[in-house]
Amino acid sequence: MTTAHGPDHAAPFWFTSPGAGDSLAWVALGCLVLALYGLVVLYASFDRWAEHRAHGTPLAKTIPTLLTIALLYEVFPLGHFSILLPLSAILVALMADWARFHVGEGQARTPAPRPHDTTATSPETAHD
Structure with missing residues (x-):
């Protein structure tokens, strides 16, 4: 009992023989880079x-800071880094915000004069 085999199947259209150029791979790589x-x-x-x-x-x-850490974890595989790295960045940002709001509460805050402000007198222009 023998069965007759038909002709071999043809290679798919996306198949590239070894040593030949693969333009579809370059297009996919370009799309991946554009997506990132x-x-x-x-x-x-x-x-x-x-x-x-x-x-x-x-x-x-x-x-x-939280948004930057979320971007880094989404784009790059940061699973092999310690969790202390992003936690320390968040802690530093929280302490900077806390210091900005709570350290100088008792003092009157006066805005610094702007460089183009003509009403502020500086020592350089005071003697002119």
């Missing part, structure tokens, strides 16, 4: 928006 770039641009614009919205709030430095 788009992700970073979206995170950067969201981070800028969140930093603008957080200005003057108790978590003005902590919110952008």
Whole structure:
């Protein structure tokens, strides 16, 4: 009992023989790079928006720090790093926010003069 085999199956259209160029792989790699770039641009614009919205709030430095850590964990495989690294960054941002709001509470805060402000007198212009 023998069975007759038909002709061999043809190679799929995406198959590339060894030593030949693979244009589909380059297109896929380019799409992957563009997708990662788009992700970073979206995170950067969201981070800028969140930093603008957080200005003057108790978590003005902590919110952008959290967003940056989230971006790093999403884009790069940071599983082999210690969890203490992002926790220390968050703690430093929290302490900076805490110090900004609580250290100088008893003192009257006066804004620093701007460089283009003509009403402020500096020692260089006072003797002119």
